[in-house]
Amino acid sequence: MYTNFNHVPYGYGYPYGANPYNPYSRYAYPQAYGTPANYYNYGVRQPVRGQATWTEGGEVTKCGIPWSNNRYMTAAVGQNSPYQCGQTIKVKNMANQRVVLVTVVDQVPNYPENKVNLHRKAFETLGASVDLGVINVEITPNPQLEEEKWGKYLLEIAQSAYPNYNATDYSKVSQTQQNGNVKEVYKFVMESPQEKMSIEGTVIYNPATDRIISINFKEVS
Known part of the structure; x- marks a missing residue:
């Protein structure tokens, strides 16, 4: 021992x-x-x-x-x-x-x-x-992910879109302007008991209204 x-x-001191x-x-x-x-x-x-x-x-x-x-x-x-x-x-x-x-x-x-x-x-x-x-x-x-609300939003979607995988890491790839909209790209590492894979999530949104224009995911090497 x-x-x-x-x-x-x-349970010690549990508030409920x-x-x-x-x-x-x-x-x-x-x-x-x-x-x-x-x-x-x-x-x-x-x-x-x-x-x-x-x-x-x-x-x-x-x-x-x-x-x-x-x-x-x-x-x-x-x-x-x-x-x-x-x-x-x-x-x-x-x-x-x-x-x-x-x-x-x-x-x-x-x-x-x-x-x-x-x-x-x-x-x-x-x-x-x-x-x-x-x-x-x-x-x-x-804290970096907490500050990147779209990255966290894409992470939640990725977890649902790949039900047999769990996200184990992330990184922000880029952020660019497109005709008044903003495009953000994130890379997520997803793992299952059998394999590890990387996916790239892209969101395009209007920064004035925070409305999403499009979201896309693709597998990357």
């Missing part, structure tokens, strides 16, 4: 009375990572090493966002963590380097700031067995 294990139960869901942590696990001094520098895409548990989700969330959002690629974080409701964060399994992009759907008091509670489907997407209960992860905030 590890003497330095200081896991805080997910009875906790509708609980994380699965069947085995004691070493607290391998502390909280870096620059952890709170939210404006920088600084990776933070911590741990992830998993949950089946529940009906009530503080963010008002269902666990089924983003095809269950969702997570809960500590109330005092720098991650905000609706924010996209990248979680990497340190054991196999697999990555998933998840949406923050809940914030819980008294939950460690460098831990995330992933929906079971997101946990399994990282290639982790639910029997492990807890895994070491690297968490990277994506």
Whole structure:
């Protein structure tokens, strides 16, 4: 048994009375990572090493966002963590380097700031067995994606358009002007258990009205 294990139960201090869901942590696990001094520098895409548990989700969330959002690629974080409701964060399994992009759907008091509670489907997407209960992860905030609302919008469409794949990374390719409209192009890396592929999403919109002119996706090498 590890003497330095200081896991805080997910339901402790839960603001809605009875906790509708609980994380699965069947085995004691070493607290391998502390909280870096620059952890709170939210404006920088600084990776933070911590741990992830998993949950089946529940009906009530503080963010008002269902666990089924983003095809269950969702997570809960500590109330005092720098991650905000609706924010996209990248979680990497340190054991196999697999990555998933998840949406923050809940914030819980008294939950460690460098831990995330992933929906079971997101946990399994990282290639982790639910029997492990807890895994070491690297968490990277994506403020760049939050500032690029069309990139996030295209990401949500891509997740739905490729139901057997999960987005694991993204990049903005270009932004140009076209006859008074704006064209933005993003590249997304999509992974399934069998393969990895890249797709390019393009949106053309009127910047004065924010109305979409067209959206297009294509597979790229």
